[in-house]
Amino acid sequence: MLEVQDLVVEYPAKGFRSPPFRALHGVSINVRPGETVGLVGESGSGKTTLGRAILGLAPVTGGSIRFGGREIGHASRRERRGLARELQVVFQDPYTSLNPSMTVGDILTEPLSITGVKRHAAQAQVRELLDKVRLPKDAVDRYAREFSGGQRQRVAIARALALRPKLVVCDEPVSALDLSTQATVLDLLIELQESLGVAYLFVSHDLGVVRYISHRVAVMYRGELVEDGDGDVVTSNPEHPYTQRLLLAAPIPDPRRQKVNRANRHRLLAEQAEQAGL
Numbered sequence: 143m144l145e146v147q148d149l150v151v152e153y154p155a156k157g158f159r160s161p162p163f164r165a166l167h168g169v170s171i172n173v174r175p176g177e178t179v180g181l182v183g184e185s186g187s188g189k190t191t192l193g194r195a196i197l198g199l200a201p202v203t204g205g206s207i208r209f210g211g212r213e214i215g216h217a218s219r220r221e222r223r224g225l226a227r228e229l230q231v232v233f234q235d236p237y238t239s240l241n242p243s244m245t246v247g248d249i250l251t252e253p254l255s256i257t258g259v260k261r262h263a264a265q266a267q268v269r270e271l272l273d274k275v276r277l278p279k280d281a282v283d284r285y286a287r288e289f290s291g292g293q294r295q296r297v298a299i300a301r302a303l304a305l306r307p308k309l310v311v312c313d314e315p316v317s318a319l320d321l322s323t324q325a326t327v328l329d330l331l332i333e334l335q336e337s338l339g340v341a342y343l344f345v346s347h348d349l350g351v352v353r354y355i356s357h358r359v360a361v362m363y364r365g366e367l368v369e370d371g372d373g374d375v376v377t378s379n380p381e382h383p384y385t386q387r388l389l390l391a392a393p394i395p396d397p398r399r400q401k402v403n404r405a406n407r408h409r410l411l412a413e414q415a416e417q418a419g420l
């Protein structure tokens with residue numbers, strides 16, 4: 143569904159004489175319908191840049207981004223607005239990504255009304271969305287600022303899913319949350335994927351979190367993809383120092399979430415967090 147080929151992203155030069163900064167050096171990655179591809183890597187490796195390029199928020203200098211068979215790397219603003227139905231995002235910080243002075247009802251109605259859904263139908267859909275993300279019905283009339291970080295992230299997830307997208311770029315969606323809230327938000331994302339068939343590109347610096355939610359994991363290092371393994375960070379270059387560090391940091395026998403029941407998932411996450419010294 144999403145095919146990124148040899149993607150190069152260069153940010154414009156900061157100073158008069160300095161050259162542009164190349165953040166991605168020819169990255170190729172695919173996401174299939176309904177799957178979660180985790181994108182892990184240390185700070186500055188280019189994870190967010192890749193997600194942003196897919197969303198049209200970072201400058202594509204070379205290569206291609208195909209979504210549903212269409213080239214979108216250089217999509218116009220108008221085309222991007224059309225794409226918003228199918229391609230959505232959940233950002234890291236639930237405190238800044240939601241307008242604190244809007245009610246949750248307004249936040250969720252906005253994307254629906256832009257696409258022409260009538261007021262009455264939108265209200266019904268908003269109620270349905272709140273139910274899906276396990277927020278109480280009365281959240282409709284409350285302001286985003288009245289909610290906790292985890293609850294705000296549920297609102298952000300509901301907003302992202304309002305238009306039934308095919309792919310959601312999740313950029314560190316649980317990094318700002320405490321550990322037990324992380325687990326419930328991750329479980330919610332998994333449940334929603336199972337019921338709606340949405341695919342996620344899940345960006346995180348935390349390998350434990352990424353392995354918990356992903357079907358496949360890709361590792362980024364200095365603007366390149368180290369490996370796109372099938373359900374594990376098994377690299378064709380096991381000597382690569384960064385892969386070595388990741389494997390040492392979280393040696394988990396079976397990260398495939400299908401084989402891990404719900405109770406085990408929580409235990410796994412807690413163990414991984416402990417191993418990571420959190």
Ligand SMILES: Nc1ncnc2c1ncn2[C@@H]1O[C@H](COP(=O)(O)OP(=O)(O)OP(=O)(O)O)[C@@H](O)[C@H]1O
Nearest residue numbers: 153163165183184185186187188189190191192347
């Ligand atoms: N708008 C920008 N202008 C110039 N350089 C940028 C810009 N955004 C990111 N960069 C640079 O691109 C590189 C990749 O950054 P990016 O944010 O994609 O990494 P990341 O892996 O997501 O890191 P983190 O986990 O810290 O968010 C970094 O060297 C960063 O400084």
